[in-house]
Amino acid sequence: MQNDNIKSMKLYNFIDRIYNELRELGKANSGSLSVNELSSFDQLHYHGTQAIDFAIKKLNINHKSKILEIGSGLGGPARYLAKKTGANITAVELQEDHHDAAVYLTKRCNLDSKVEHICGDFLQLEFPKNHYTVLVSWLALYHIPNRKKLLNNCIDILKPDGHLYVEDFAFFKPFDDNEKIELSNDFFANYLVSLSQYETDLKEAGFSKIFIEDMTSSWSKFTKDRYKNYQDNIDRHTRVHNEIIVQNMLYFYSFAMRYLSGGKLAGIRASAKK
Numbered sequence: 001m002q003n004d005n006i007k008s009m010k011l012y013n014f015i016d017r018i019y020n021e022l023r024e025l026g027k028a029n030s031g032s033l034s035v036n037e038l039s040s041f042d043q044l045h046y047h048g049t050q051a052i053d054f055a056i057k058k059l060n061i062n063h064k065s066k067i068l069e070i071g072s073g074l075g076g077p078a079r080y081l082a083k084k085t086g087a088n089i090t091a092v093e094l095q096e097d098h099h100d101a102a103v104y105l106t107k108r109c110n111l112d113s114k115v116e117h118i119c120g121d122f123l124q125l126e127f128p129k130n131h132y133t134v135l136v137s138w139l140a141l142y143h144i145p146n147r148k149k150l151l152n153n154c155i156d157i158l159k160p161d162g163h164l165y166v167e168d169f170a171f172f173k174p175f176d177d178n179e180k181i182e183l184s185n186d187f188f189a190n191y192l193v194s195l196s197q198y199e200t201d202l203k204e205a206g207f208s209k210i211f212i213e214d215m216t217s218s219w220s221k222f223t224k225d226r227y228k229n230y231q232d233n234i235d236r237h238t239r240v241h242n243e244i245i246v247q248n249m250l251y252f253y254s255f256a257m258r259y260l261s262g263g264k265l266a267g268i269r270a271s272a273k274k
């Protein structure tokens, strides 16, 4: 499953979508923005801010927490975490266009003193050791090929007793060659393993108190509703964006729906303690 072009995954094309949505809000170029008015388009995972609320509760995130997010996308989760809890967040994002949009949105939400955006590959960047109380990641780890290095880096930068919390993909049954190619192109999947291997990787890296929850049926339902909702509002989306962007999004939403209801792809949330 090796493909070096992340833009083959259609969710990541057309960053213009974000600026089109701002124009639709009547806030194209200036004025402050609120975290809530962005949440219908700046959360690139399942169940939007509800998923972030779950993590806040589970990890008891508060204003004293020092958080690093791996694969922060447009910065939606990081801004929501900062606004809701007062925590400081370092948000690491690989794609420059997503990072730039995230910096822009965070500034307009007046959260730039709480959220620091860093552009780069988490595996290649240096962070202070024994520093963060919580590492979080929503649907980014399966993009990153070297799980051993990834988890070792996580252990290094977490404080003793710090926690890792992730939403991610794994598999129930191995994929055939065609599926591997599709998942590589359309999901930029670079690390998909069985649920038991997922747990073993965490243990071998030195994590304890590992808890893994199967989210597949919940995410499958979410992707079905999302697809239907997008279809039902196709006129609105075509007006705000354009035909090409709409077809692009429908392709991606349909792909996610097909794999999450296919019986092989597993959606999980996992937490573990250093």
Ligand SMILES: C[S@@+](CC[C@H](N)C(=O)[O-])C[C@H]1O[C@@H](n2cnc3c(N)ncnc32)[C@H](O)[C@@H]1O
Binding pocket: 006, 042, 043, 044, 045, 070, 071, 072, 073, 074, 075, 076, 077, 092, 093, 094, 095, 098, 120, 121, 122, 123, 137, 138, 139, 140, 143, 144
């Ligand atoms: C599905 S998006 C989720 C974004 C964000 N977590 C959210 O839920 O809104 C996953 C993000 O991980 C980023 N990513 C993938 N590999 C990465 C890496 N090695 N380092 C940093 N970010 C990475 C991608 O560019 C993408 O924006």
